[in-house]
Amino acid sequence: MLSRVAQNLYWMSRYVERAEDTARLINVNTNLLLDLPRSAQFGWEPLIYITGSHEHFFEHFGRAGEVAVVSFLTGDLQNPGSILSSFTSARENLRTTRDVMPREAWEALNHIFLYVRDNLANGVSPRGREHFLREVIQGCQRFNGFLEGCLSHTPARDFVLLGRYLERADMTTRILDVRSASLLTRESELAPFQGIQWMSVLKSLSAYQMYRQQVRARVRGQDVLAYLLQDPLFPRTVRFCLARLKEGLHGLPRAEAAMASVDAAERQVLEADVEALANAGLHEFIDDLQIGLGAIHDAISATYFTYHEKDAVPAAA
Amino acid sequence: MSSLDWHNYPTEGFYDELIASGSVPRPTARALCEYLASLSDAELAERKEAAEIAIRVMGITFTVYSEGGMIDRAWPFDIMPRIIPLTEWTRIEAGLKQRVAALNLFIDDLYHEQKVIKDGILPADVLAQSVNFRPQCVGITPPHRVWAHICGSDLVRDKDGTMYVLEDNLRVPSGVSYMLENRVVTKRVLPELFESTRILPVDDYPSQLYDMLAAMSPRPGDDPQIVVMTPGIYNSAYFEHAYLAQQMGVELVEGSDLVVGDDDCCYMRTIYGLKRVDVIYRRIDDLFLDPEAFNPESTLGARGLMRAWRAGKVALANAPGAGVADDKVVYAYVPEIIKYYLDQDPILPNVPSYLCMRDKDRDHVLANLDKLVVKPANESGGYGMLVGPHSTAEKRAAFAELIRANPRNYMAQPTLTISTSPTLCDGHAEPRHVDLRPFILSGPQTYVTTGGLTRVALVKGSLVVNSSQGGGSKDTWIVDLEEA
Structure with a gap:
C-alpha cells in the first residue's frame, strides 16, 4: 500500500471521528445548559477550549455566545475542525482512495456531507439542532458500519482504526481536561450541580448508560475519571482506544516505534493514581497524556507516511 | 413496433455508418436495425434509462472544470452502437500497425542519426521548430526501440466512405476506459444482440496493456513492479487512470509517491518502505514529468525520473519525447515516412494537408x-x-x-464531410457525426483494440465530439458477417 493512500485513509478516519465527537459535544452541552440555573452557567466557552480552537475563535468572535459557538463548530469552513470542514476533508481524502474502500462507504460519506451542507441552519436553531446532530452521528455510524461490515482486514483497515481511535482518545482526554477543570474545584459555585455535570461528561461520550451498569455508586468525580481513563470495556475510554491502536498496529509492518509509543501511553493511563488526580494535578496529567498521544501520531506518521528516503531500507520487491 | 422507422432516416449528403443510401440498413447493421425497430417506444426508452442507470452505478464519469470547481459528470452515452464490418476493420488494423511501426522508427531515428533529414525526407526546419522535440532524449534507446507504446489515432470517414487518419496522439491519449465501459453497458442494455450477432470482444485491452508494460521492465525475469502515474484527482482523465490501474491490478501513483535514489533507481513510498518501480505508465505530459530535467516548477512529477530513465533503471510509457511525431506538420509527412522506413505504400490515407x-x-x-x-x-x-x-x-x-x-x-x-451514425434523440434515430479512436499498443508485438472509442457529436449538425462540449460516445462493434 502506498504511503499516500495510507495517510489519506488515516486522516479520513480521523475527520469522520472528529465530526461525530463534535456533534456529541454540542448535543450534550445544549441539554446540560437547559438543566442548569442561569446564574450557574458556564455557557459555551468550554467547547471552544475542548476542540482546541480558542485562538482561532477569539480572533473572529468577541464573545463565546451560543449562536457564535454552534455556528463555528458546525458549519464554519474557516474553522478546520467544524463538522462541515471535517466532512469536507474526509471526503477529499476518500476521493483519492475510493478504490480500496467499499463503495457504500463512499456513498454514506457523500450523503452525510450533503446533508450537513444543506441543513446548516437547523444545526444552529435550538429546535432543529438535536435532529441535525443525531443525523450527523448516525451518518458517521453508518459510514463506520459499512467499513466494519465490508472492508477486508488489510492494512487499509488498520489505518482506519489508527485514525479513528487516536482521534477518539484525543477527544476523550480533551473533554476530561476542560470539564474537570471547573468540576474539581471544590469551592466552585456550581458545586450543587456537580452530579449533573459529571453525568454530562459521561453523556457527551455516550457513556452514561454503560457507566451505570458497571459502577453502581452515585456519580462521583473520581469514579468517572477512573472509568473514562481506565475502563477496558467501554469503546470510548482512553484505555480502550489505546488497545485498538495496538490491534491496528499489529497488522502493519515496521510497527516497533509506534507500538512502543502506544505502550508508553497505556502505562501512563494504567499507572495513574486517579484518587490523587481528582484532587490535584489532573490538568498536568492530561497534558502529559496528550503529549503521549501526539507521540503516537508522530511515530505513525514518521514510519508510514513521511519517512525520509535515507532512513528507509528499500523493501524486497 | 416503435416509431423508429428506418425508411424515413435521412442519408442524403453524408456517409452513414449503419444505413446505406436509400435508407436501407447495411448488411452488418441489419440485425441491429431490425431489433431496434421491433422495440416499442416504451421499451426503447427503458433501454436508454437502463444505460443511464448503469453509468451512474458504475460511476463512469469525466471531470470538467466549471466556476464552482471540479465536478464529476456522468459520461454521455448513446445506446445505438456504431458498426464496422470485420473485413473493413482488418484492413484498418493493418494500416494502423503499419503507421505506428513507421512512426516509432521515425522517432527513434530523430533521437539518433536523423537519417530521415539527411536523406531529404523531412526538412531540418520542421524538426528545429518542433516544440515537442526533447534534446534530453537524444541518444537514448528505449526497450525494443519503441517510443510511442500507446497510440490513439483519430479516424474519420468522408462522404465517399474513405476512412482517413486525422491525427495520431502519441503523448498521453485517453478514452480507452470509456471504450471498455461502453461495451459493458451495451451488453447490459442489448444482450439479445450479442447472442445472435458475432460481435468481437474488446475486453482484452487491460491484459494486453499489462503484458506490453511488463515486457519493458529493466529487470526481466522478476515479477515487474508496474505503476500508473497520474497528475491527480483534478485531471479530466483521472477516472481512466484509476480505472486502468484497477483493471491491471497495479498501484496508481502521483509524482510525490515516487523517489529516485542516488542509485538512479525509482522507488515508490509504501508503508513497507521504499519499493522499486520498474515500469511507469505515465499519464502526465513530458514537461511536468521531472522538475530536474524539465519544468522546475512542476509539482506533479518526480525529481530525477529522467535520470533514472536515461540510466535504463526504469521504463516510461510513452517514452519522453515521443510527442515529436505528434505534430500536425509532421503529420503531413507520415505517408512519406511510411514509404521511407518500411518501403510500403500507406494502407490508410492521410487527410490531404x-x-x-x-x-x-x-x-x-x-x-x-x-x-x-x-x-x-x-x-x-x-x-x-x-x-x-x-x-x-x-x-x-x-x-x-x-x-x-x-x-x-x-x-x-x-473540411471533410464526416460520416454519421444513427443516434437516439428524443425517441427517434437521427444522424449524428462520429469519429473513431482506436488504440495501438507497441511492444514486442503490436496490438490494436477491436474497434476503438466512437465519439459522437450529440448536437445536431455539430462536428465537436469532445465530451466537455456536447459530445458523447457509443459502443463500437466489429461484426463478423461470415460467422453470423
Whole structure:
C-alpha cells in the first residue's frame, strides 16, 4: 500500500471521528445548559477550549455566545475542525482512495456531507439542532458500519482504526481536561450541580448508560475519571482506544516505534493514581497524556507516511 | 413496433455508418436495425434509462472544470452502437500497425542519426521548430526501440466512405476506459444482440496493456513492479487512470509517491518502505514529468525520473519525447515516412494537408481560408483551430496574420464531410457525426483494440465530439458477417 493512500485513509478516519465527537459535544452541552440555573452557567466557552480552537475563535468572535459557538463548530469552513470542514476533508481524502474502500462507504460519506451542507441552519436553531446532530452521528455510524461490515482486514483497515481511535482518545482526554477543570474545584459555585455535570461528561461520550451498569455508586468525580481513563470495556475510554491502536498496529509492518509509543501511553493511563488526580494535578496529567498521544501520531506518521528516503531500507520487491 | 422507422432516416449528403443510401440498413447493421425497430417506444426508452442507470452505478464519469470547481459528470452515452464490418476493420488494423511501426522508427531515428533529414525526407526546419522535440532524449534507446507504446489515432470517414487518419496522439491519449465501459453497458442494455450477432470482444485491452508494460521492465525475469502515474484527482482523465490501474491490478501513483535514489533507481513510498518501480505508465505530459530535467516548477512529477530513465533503471510509457511525431506538420509527412522506413505504400490515407511553411501551399491556404480547416502544429484537443466555413471574415483575417507571422506553426486541410451514425434523440434515430479512436499498443508485438472509442457529436449538425462540449460516445462493434 502506498504511503499516500495510507495517510489519506488515516486522516479520513480521523475527520469522520472528529465530526461525530463534535456533534456529541454540542448535543450534550445544549441539554446540560437547559438543566442548569442561569446564574450557574458556564455557557459555551468550554467547547471552544475542548476542540482546541480558542485562538482561532477569539480572533473572529468577541464573545463565546451560543449562536457564535454552534455556528463555528458546525458549519464554519474557516474553522478546520467544524463538522462541515471535517466532512469536507474526509471526503477529499476518500476521493483519492475510493478504490480500496467499499463503495457504500463512499456513498454514506457523500450523503452525510450533503446533508450537513444543506441543513446548516437547523444545526444552529435550538429546535432543529438535536435532529441535525443525531443525523450527523448516525451518518458517521453508518459510514463506520459499512467499513466494519465490508472492508477486508488489510492494512487499509488498520489505518482506519489508527485514525479513528487516536482521534477518539484525543477527544476523550480533551473533554476530561476542560470539564474537570471547573468540576474539581471544590469551592466552585456550581458545586450543587456537580452530579449533573459529571453525568454530562459521561453523556457527551455516550457513556452514561454503560457507566451505570458497571459502577453502581452515585456519580462521583473520581469514579468517572477512573472509568473514562481506565475502563477496558467501554469503546470510548482512553484505555480502550489505546488497545485498538495496538490491534491496528499489529497488522502493519515496521510497527516497533509506534507500538512502543502506544505502550508508553497505556502505562501512563494504567499507572495513574486517579484518587490523587481528582484532587490535584489532573490538568498536568492530561497534558502529559496528550503529549503521549501526539507521540503516537508522530511515530505513525514518521514510519508510514513521511519517512525520509535515507532512513528507509528499500523493501524486497 | 416503435416509431423508429428506418425508411424515413435521412442519408442524403453524408456517409452513414449503419444505413446505406436509400435508407436501407447495411448488411452488418441489419440485425441491429431490425431489433431496434421491433422495440416499442416504451421499451426503447427503458433501454436508454437502463444505460443511464448503469453509468451512474458504475460511476463512469469525466471531470470538467466549471466556476464552482471540479465536478464529476456522468459520461454521455448513446445506446445505438456504431458498426464496422470485420473485413473493413482488418484492413484498418493493418494500416494502423503499419503507421505506428513507421512512426516509432521515425522517432527513434530523430533521437539518433536523423537519417530521415539527411536523406531529404523531412526538412531540418520542421524538426528545429518542433516544440515537442526533447534534446534530453537524444541518444537514448528505449526497450525494443519503441517510443510511442500507446497510440490513439483519430479516424474519420468522408462522404465517399474513405476512412482517413486525422491525427495520431502519441503523448498521453485517453478514452480507452470509456471504450471498455461502453461495451459493458451495451451488453447490459442489448444482450439479445450479442447472442445472435458475432460481435468481437474488446475486453482484452487491460491484459494486453499489462503484458506490453511488463515486457519493458529493466529487470526481466522478476515479477515487474508496474505503476500508473497520474497528475491527480483534478485531471479530466483521472477516472481512466484509476480505472486502468484497477483493471491491471497495479498501484496508481502521483509524482510525490515516487523517489529516485542516488542509485538512479525509482522507488515508490509504501508503508513497507521504499519499493522499486520498474515500469511507469505515465499519464502526465513530458514537461511536468521531472522538475530536474524539465519544468522546475512542476509539482506533479518526480525529481530525477529522467535520470533514472536515461540510466535504463526504469521504463516510461510513452517514452519522453515521443510527442515529436505528434505534430500536425509532421503529420503531413507520415505517408512519406511510411514509404521511407518500411518501403510500403500507406494502407490508410492521410487527410490531404497544406503546410503553410511551403510557399505554394501557403498561398493556397490564404486564398481559401473560408473552405479550409486551419490547425496549429502543436495543440491537441481542438484548441486554436479555424474552421473556415463556420468562421467570420474578421476571424479569417486574424488567422491570416497568424499564419504569415509563423507559417511553420500552421497547416490546413479541406473540411471533410464526416460520416454519421444513427443516434437516439428524443425517441427517434437521427444522424449524428462520429469519429473513431482506436488504440495501438507497441511492444514486442503490436496490438490494436477491436474497434476503438466512437465519439459522437450529440448536437445536431455539430462536428465537436469532445465530451466537455456536447459530445458523447457509443459502443463500437466489429461484426463478423461470415460467422453470423
